[in-house]
Amino acid sequence: MKAVQKEFSRFADTYAQYNIIQNRVAQKLVEECKDAPQRILDLGCGSGTIAKKINWPYEKLTGADFSAEMLALHPKSEKIACRLGDFNDEKLFEALVSERYDRIFSASSLQWAEDLDKTLYQISQLNAPVSLAIFTSKTFKTLHETAGISSPLRSADEVSYLLGQYFRLETELVEYELEFESIEEIFAYIKKSGVSGGRNLLGYTQVKTLMKNYPTKSLSFEVLFARN
Numbered sequence: 001m002k003a004v005q006k007e008f009s010r011f012a013d014t015y016a017q018y019n020i021i022q023n024r025v026a027q028k029l030v031e032e033c034k035d036a037p038q039r040i041l042d043l044g045c046g047s048g049t050i051a052k053k054i055n056w057p058y059e060k061l062t063g064a065d066f067s068a069e070m071l072a073l074h075p076k077s078e079k080i081a082c083r084l085g086d087f088n089d090e091k092l093f094e095a096l097v098s099e100r101y102d103r104i105f106s107a108s109s110l111q112w113a114e115d116l117d118k119t120l121y122q123i124s125q126l127n128a129p130v131s132l133a134i135f136t137s138k139t140f141k142t143l144h145e146t147a148g149i150s151s152p153l154r155s156a157d158e159v160s161y162l163l164g165q166y167f168r169l170e171t172e173l174v175e176y177e178l179e180f181e182s183i184e185e186i187f188a189y190i191k192k193s194g195v196s197g198g199r200n201l202l203g204y205t206q207v208k209t210l211m212k213n214y215p216t217k218s219l220s221f222e223v224l225f226a227r228n
């Protein structure tokens with residue numbers, strides 16, 4: 001099991017309490033979708049944030065995720081198909097291409113694509129409109145600056161460039177700020193929300209030093225929304 005997959009699986013049961021920003025992101029993606037698609041694909045669907053927010057009657061929703069633990073929490077019904085699969089792996093797309101979709105959603109997941117270029121190409125081959133939200137490198141900016149490390153995420157410019165190769169999309173860059181009571185809460189949030197995606201960039205001592213020097217009681221997030 002790869003690092004990212006392990007992290008989401010470990011925190012699958014606490015994810016719902018810690019996904020405040022992901023919830024807002026999914027809400028915005030769904031609210032801004034005006035074409036009431038009937039056949040929906042949700043890539044990196046997790047525990048079903050998108051499925052839970054869709055408020056129009058639809059024919060079918062396929063949710064794909066590589067964490068069985070997250071999929072176990074996804075709403076189930078005769079209209080919902082949950083598929084265990086990895087969007088880094090061509091096999092998932094070979095299976096998905098046999099179906100027609102009216103819209104492909106992906107909320108807060110594609111930042112973890114190993115080769116985003118390749119994954120976006122494969123999504124484009126499904127020939128459907130998209131509603132995507134991808135976390136970008138100014139997420140946890142203060143934290144990375146304080147620790148003197150660079151973000152594991154791609155910049156908004158790089159993601160926009162990669163998207164532009166395969167789609168003609170409207171994009172919007174949104175920053176979110178989350179306030180906490182204490183520094184300890186900030187670090188508990190980072191661990192439990194799965195936002196770190198299993199990438200332990202710092203050792204124990206470095207985290208302790210960072211907690212001492214962290215200058216604010218807030219965390220910032222940067223998300224690129226893209227849709228057509």
Ligand SMILES: C[S@@+](CC[C@H](N)C(=O)[O-])C[C@H]1O[C@@H](n2cnc3c(N)ncnc32)[C@H](O)[C@@H]1O
Binds near residue numbers: 004005022107109113
């Ligand atoms: C932050 S959660 C977002 C879940 C959901 N879309 C939401 O908005 O709450 C990221 C999800 O992406 C999934 N994920 C990460 N990398 C993946 C990959 N390579 N293939 C499939 N799913 C992946 C994780 O298992 C996790 O469920």
